[in-house]
Amino acid sequence: MHTKTQESRISLFMPEENAGGRKIRIYFDGQQLTVPEGVSVASALLMSGVRTFRATPVSGSPRAPYCMMGVCFECLVEIDGRPGRQSCLTQVQEGMVIKRQDGASGLNIPSAEG
Numbered sequence: 001m002h003t004k005t006q007e008s009r010i011s012l013f014m015p016e017e018n019a020g021g022r023k024i025r026i027y028f029d030g031q032q033l034t035v036p037e038g039v040s041v042a043s044a045l046l047m048s049g050v051r052t053f054r055a056t057p058v059s060g061s062p063r064a065p066y067c068m069m070g071v072c073f074e075c076l077v078e079i080d081g082r083p084g085r086q087s088c089l090t091q092v093q094e095g096m097v098i099k100r101q102d103g104a105s106g107l108n109i110p111s112a113e114g
């Protein structure tokens with residue numbers, strides 16, 4: 001029977017010891033963050049201590065990533081001006097500007113009048 005020891009418990013969001021690869025800069029709600037290259041936006045924000053990614057449209061309650069695999073849609077944020085992006089499925093890029101999403105993202109539907 002396998003029993004977990006304290007040493008065998010590893011956080012899902014703890015960087016690996018050899019993750020000394022290149023770091024890049026991203027911005028979340030105007031704050032500069034330095035994060036590992038190659039991780040998802042959700043992972044980068046969680047590693048940086050961000051715990052609220054969006055607020056629900058109805059009650060405004062805070063939400064954060066849950067599944068980390070594109071199923072729950074709890075991780076929606078605005079990335080480089082585009083709302084409703086799943087941060088768990090988006091890889092961080094140098095200089096990426098990310099904003100917390102409050103409520104439903106608006107649809108930009110052009111009018112028939114032009």
Ligand code: FES
Nearest residue numbers: 068070072073088
């Ligand atoms: S965390 Fe569930 S879809 Fe992104």
